[in-house]
Amino acid sequence: MERVLNFAAGPATMPIEVLSNIQKNLCNYNEEGLSVMEMSHRSKTYDRIINDTKNSLKAILNLDDNFEILFLQGGASTQFAMIPLNLADENDLTYYAVTGNFASKAFEEAKKWTNAVDITNSKSDKYKYIPEINNSKIDKKARYLHITANNTIFGTMYDKLPEVDVPLVADVSSNVLGKDYDYTKFALAYAGAQKNLGPAGLTVVIINKKFIREDLSNKVPTMLRYDIHAKNNSMYNTPPTFAIYVAGEMFKWVMKEGGVKALEERNIKKARLLYDILDNSTFYIPFADKKSRSIMNVTFNLPTEELEAKFVEEARNEGMINLKGHRVLGGIRASIYNAMTFDGVKKLAEFMQTFEKNNR
Amino acid sequence: MERVLNFAAGPATMPIEVLSNIQKNLCNYNEEGLSVMEMSHRSKTYDRIINDTKNSLKAILNLDDNFEILFLQGGASTQFAMIPLNLADENDLTYYAVTGNFASKAFEEAKKWTNAVDITNSKSDKYKYIPEINNSKIDKKARYLHITANNTIFGTMYDKLPEVDVPLVADVSSNVLGKDYDYTKFALAYAGAQKNLGPAGLTVVIINKKFIREDLSNKVPTMLRYDIHAKNNSMYNTPPTFAIYVAGEMFKWVMKEGGVKALEERNIKKARLLYDILDNSTFYIPFADKKSRSIMNVTFNLPTEELEAKFVEEARNEGMINLKGHRVLGGIRASIYNAMTFDGVKKLAEFMQTFEKNNR
Numbered sequence: 001m002e003r004v005l006n007f008a009a010g011p012a013t014m015p016i017e018v019l020s021n022i023q024k025n026l027c028n029y030n031e032e033g034l035s036v037m038e039m040s041h042r043s044k045t046y047d048r049i050i051n052d053t054k055n056s057l058k059a060i061l062n063l064d065d066n067f068e069i070l071f072l073q074g075g076a077s078t079q080f081a082m083i084p085l086n087l088a089d090e091n092d093l094t095y096y097a098v099t100g101n102f103a104s105k106a107f108e109e110a111k112k113w114t115n116a117v118d119i120t121n122s123k124s125d126k127y128k129y130i131p132e133i134n135n136s137k138i139d140k141k142a143r144y145l146h147i148t149a150n151n152t153i154f155g156t157m158y159d160k161l162p163e164v165d166v167p168l169v170a171d172v173s174s175n176v177l178g179k180d181y182d183y184t185k186f187a188l189a190y191a192g193a194q195k196n197l198g199p200a201g202l203t204v205v206i207i208n209k210k211f212i213r214e215d216l217s218n219k220v221p222t223m224l225r226y227d228i229h230a231k232n233n234s235m236y237n238t239p240p241t242f243a244i245y246v247a248g249e250m251f252k253w254v255m256k257e258g259g260v261k262a263l264e265e266r267n268i269k270k271a272r273l274l275y276d277i278l279d280n281s282t283f284y285i286p287f288a289d290k291k292s293r294s295i296m297n298v299t300f301n302l303p304t305e306e307l308e309a310k311f312v313e314e315a316r317n318e319g320m321i322n323l324k325g326h327r328v329l330g331g332i333r334a335s336i337y338n339a340m341t342f343d344g345v346k347k348l349a350e351f352m353q354t355f356e357k358n359n360r
Numbered sequence: 361m362e363r364v365l366n367f368a369a370g371p372a373t374m375p376i377e378v379l380s381n382i383q384k385n386l387c388n389y390n391e392e393g394l395s396v397m398e399m400s401h402r403s404k405t406y407d408r409i410i411n412d413t414k415n416s417l418k419a420i421l422n423l424d425d426n427f428e429i430l431f432l433q434g435g436a437s438t439q440f441a442m443i444p445l446n447l448a449d450e451n452d453l454t455y456y457a458v459t460g461n462f463a464s465k466a467f468e469e470a471k472k473w474t475n476a477v478d479i480t481n482s483k484s485d486k487y488k489y490i491p492e493i494n495n496s497k498i499d500k501k502a503r504y505l506h507i508t509a510n511n512t513i514f515g516t517m518y519d520k521l522p523e524v525d526v527p528l529v530a531d532v533s534s535n536v537l538g539k540d541y542d543y544t545k546f547a548l549a550y551a552g553a554q555k556n557l558g559p560a561g562l563t564v565v566i567i568n569k570k571f572i573r574e575d576l577s578n579k580v581p582t583m584l585r586y587d588i589h590a591k592n593n594s595m596y597n598t599p600p601t602f603a604i605y606v607a608g609e610m611f612k613w614v615m616k617e618g619g620v621k622a623l624e625e626r627n628i629k630k631a632r633l634l635y636d637i638l639d640n641s642t643f644y645i646p647f648a649d650k651k652s653r654s655i656m657n658v659t660f661n662l663p664t665e666e667l668e669a670k671f672v673e674e675a676r677n678e679g680m681i682n683l684k685g686h687r688v689l690g691g692i693r694a695s696i697y698n699a700m701t702f703d704g705v706k707k708l709a710e711f712m713q714t715f716e717k718n719n720r
Contacts, residue, residue: 001392003388003393008399008403016387026379026386027363027376027380033361033363035379037559038366038368038374040371041560043368073433073434075433076597077582077596113579199600199601200601200602201600221441221469221584222440223435223437224581236437237436238560240560240603241560241561243603
């Protein structure tokens with residue numbers, strides 16, 4: 001089959017030129033006689049790969065040496081535990097903005113260790129929007145406020161970061177490098193790689209060094225300590241070497257495309273193609289409130305579940321896959337991360353218009 | 361450069377036919393129009409990949425449905441924490457056979473949660489051998505005995521598993537599928553993939569289902585619970601999808617080569633090529649005691665550090681890389697996992713003989 005248009009929420013589509021380059025080098029990286037997969041993480045070549053990858057990301061995000069980049073494993077779900085364990089002491093106050101499924105999971109995990117409070121919670125409104133955070137309600141003794149920058153399942157996103165008087169921690173899994181935030185505003189930001197950064201199995205943590213603590217409870221497992229990973233340049237144990245290499249190739253592509261600002265502009269244009277159809281239709285029903293719309297995941301419903309199934313099926317027949325919404329929400333979801341081209345989204349938009357015409 | 365002979369301890373050499381097949385499918389898996397890296401872990405194709413991979417390993421190790429296979433992240437180092445957290449309650453007695461660097465790390469981590477006792481410890485003898493474990497000294501109230509089946513740094517290995525009256529837990533990172541143990545004897549065995557199973561970033565846990573507990577302390581992070589991963593078929597969160605796929609390709613290769621018994625026989629022959637030289641030389645000094653020798657990592661010294669550096673350098677010039685011993689031990693280490701061919705080891709053996717002749 002020729003290349004599909006993959007609208008999956010993650011693992012997600014990657015630029016074909018990045019994949020082709022990885023393919024070319026797969027058995028014999030840079031003519032060195034072995035695959036990156038086979039390289040000792042202590043070798044000179046691999047040392048260059050991991051440091052180049054780290055430095056590329058710092059350059060892309062305009063981070064100076066006050067910030068550390070960590071390449072970890074275990075996904076955002078492991079960060080849900082590491083953040084309270086490292087940034088708070090037992091029973092400390094922590095705040096969570098509960099704006100979706102993963103935000104809720106992060107909140108529940110934090111309760112195991114801290115006095116976690118949901119400063120906002122849009123569950124009763126089906127997570128249709130991102131509630132404002134009222135800084136005057138924030139107790140400055142709290143160790144941090146945790147937000148989920150983009151809610152993959154519901155298709156909502158912080159357009160602007162909240163301004164609060166406590167350290168800001170963000171799950172940026174689904175809009176890192178796709179939405180242009182000022183990363184120096186974060187005490188810590190983290191992302192599972194499988195949306196905008198590369199393959200599943202790598203978690204990137206961006207941490208302001210002053211939040212790396214050594215005086216942790218002895219109960220915290222060694223592998224869940226940021227200080228241990230930072231001290232060892234993410235090589236306390238064998239890191240996910242190949243996934244880091246792929247992320248590095250993705251970062252080169254991001255730079256070639258003009259950086260995050262240029263990608264954000266393209267993502268806004270891509271998203272607008274779809275939202276314009278939703279807004280000018282009596283057939284499609286957009287899910288997220290206008291002011292909270294994501295530029296990465298566009299969620300909507302059709303008049304009936306039968307039509308939604310037909311939509312997914314007919315799109316698949318035209319080479320557009322993974323448009324079915326997450327099982328928690330149902331409906332349709334088009335994930336249009338950095339690697340999804342404008343032309344790909346245009347093809348989906350045209351399909352949507354034809355489908356509406358034929359099924360109205 | 362043509363393909364090197366890679367004697368790295370891990371990440372380690374892989375069969376070129378496995379790499380070539382991964383390369384062929386990298387951009388377009390089985391003509392489905394996308395890379396495995398881009399596949400939703402919830403897709404039908406990926407579901408088949410992960411289940412085939414799991415079932416292949418169960419077949420290779422002759423495991424029935426009393427055993428569960430988990431595909432996790434975080435390496436053996438994360439297992440050092442998960443094992444005590446899941447198999448013991450706070451302050452329970454646990455035993456550790458401390459036979460090397462990683463065994464010692466596992467022991468130290470277990471002390472954070474349990475009353476961990478080193479039932480044997482060969483540190484004062486520089487971990488040159490695997491001490492016998494005296495079952496009569498074992499308190500049956502202990503939750504488990506943890507062993508390190510193969511000590512990668514020191515080149516020692518359990519030829520036979522200890523027979524004890526408590527559940528046996530083993531780090532099999534560096535000899536899984538290379539040494540033919542009866543895996544039904546383990547309550548739990550775990551391995552970082554980057555030696556015999558595939559790429560770094562995947563940890564395989566083989567667990568007897570009766571040791572999967574749900575009544576754990578609320579303090580245990582969700583991602584460190586075996587019951588959560590088992591209930592979700594290793595998909596509680598996004599698993600390291602590409603690494604699991606590569607492991608599956610490795611398992612197909614293991615079956616094609618005749619299974620673990622056949623690979624063990626080949627590994628014994630490969631190891632003998634090197635040990636015979638060490639035993640018949642007054643130049644090379646084998647490190648490990650004869651009765652504890654590993655068939656995966658062969659460790660030895662030369663008369664001087666200068667000669668060791670020269671050995672590593674000249675071998676590299678002949679296309680044999682990563683022969684330098686681990687920084688903890690120094691000297692020379694040749695890691696000869698499943699994917700290192702007999703001919704590759706023979707070339708090293710011949711080099712060793714020539715080097716001895718020229719430098720004696």
